[in-house]
Amino acid sequence: MRPARFRSALVTLALSAAVAAGAQSQQAAQALLDEGKWQEAASVAAALNTAAGFALAAEATTAGAGLSPDNQKKALFERAQGYARQAIALDRNNADAYFELARAQGRLAQYSGILKSLGLAGDMKKNLDQALRLNPNMAGAYVALGLWNANLVSKGFVATQATGASRNQITPNFEKAIALEPDVAVHRIEYANALLLQKNRAGAAAQLQKAVSLPANTFWEKRDLEDAKARLASLQ
The missing domain is CATH 1.25.40.10 (Tetratricopeptide repeat domain)
Incomplete structure (x- = not known):
């Protein structure tokens, strides 16, 4: 039977490898987004199942909506909100997640009636304020x-x-x-x-x-x- 210290070292190595792999995948998703491949970026980022990944998936989806036909925009902004909310559920201290939720809400408000758009505007302000509380810069x-x-x-x-x-x-x-x-x-x-x-x-x-x-x-x-x-x- 292996000593406890040896098993602990193996666990530490495995965790380190997982973190490194996750970081590389996040970087890969960001690289795809930087190239304009927003759909691939969103898929890779969301598959990470991390707060950072979902926030990036929201960013990619909102950006991609700007390139999409008008009849697809609303659904994409709603999907981006969903990604952002998943990010917040995983990490309530993730400033990017609140920012991406606010950004998607702002875009969606442009395709909503006056009453709904004012409601979205209120939610957007709350989420921007929270993002800045978490990251004032x-x-x-x-x-x-x-x-x-x-x-x-x-x-x-x-x-x-x-x-x-x-x-x-x-x-x-x-x-x-x-x-x-x-x-x-x-x-x-x-x-x-x-x-x-x-x-x-x-x-x-x-x-x-x-x-x-x-x-x-x-x-x-x-x-x-x-x-x-x-x-x-x-x-x-």
Whole structure:
């Protein structure tokens, strides 16, 4: 019979190997997503059955919905929410999971009636706030909060009264995100979108001008860059 210390060492090695394999699979899923292969990325990530995996599957599915026909978007955003909720069920301290749930809710609200969209907006804000409580340096969550306020303010008095959205919370959230990640073009692109909702074409053009000067490496970054160039051209 093997000594207890030997058996313990074997268990430790097995656990280490499992963790390493999981990390490699997470990296493989991320690599697929970076290449634009969102369906494969979601499948690989969800199969890990981890909070990080489900959060990545939610991210991939929400991103993929942007490339899908309109009649498929709603179902994909709902699927992304499901992945995010599975991530939260496995780890209630996973900031990415709350952020991905909020992001999917925000996208779904665009395809819902006014009452449902306002309800989703409330849930989205709660989940963004929770993501930032868990990770105060999550730049994407500040971008989402900036857009949340900008979109609801643009809808008028009823929306702002129902949700607490404020024009004064738009710029500070975007400035925080850009301070945290100054070289991420999408933060400036979304800031431009928010400024356009406020009819600030000059401010939007300035943000887009900065965005097109930043590097684009992944499939999504290159897509954002082309969109920024086209939108900038339309403002000039």
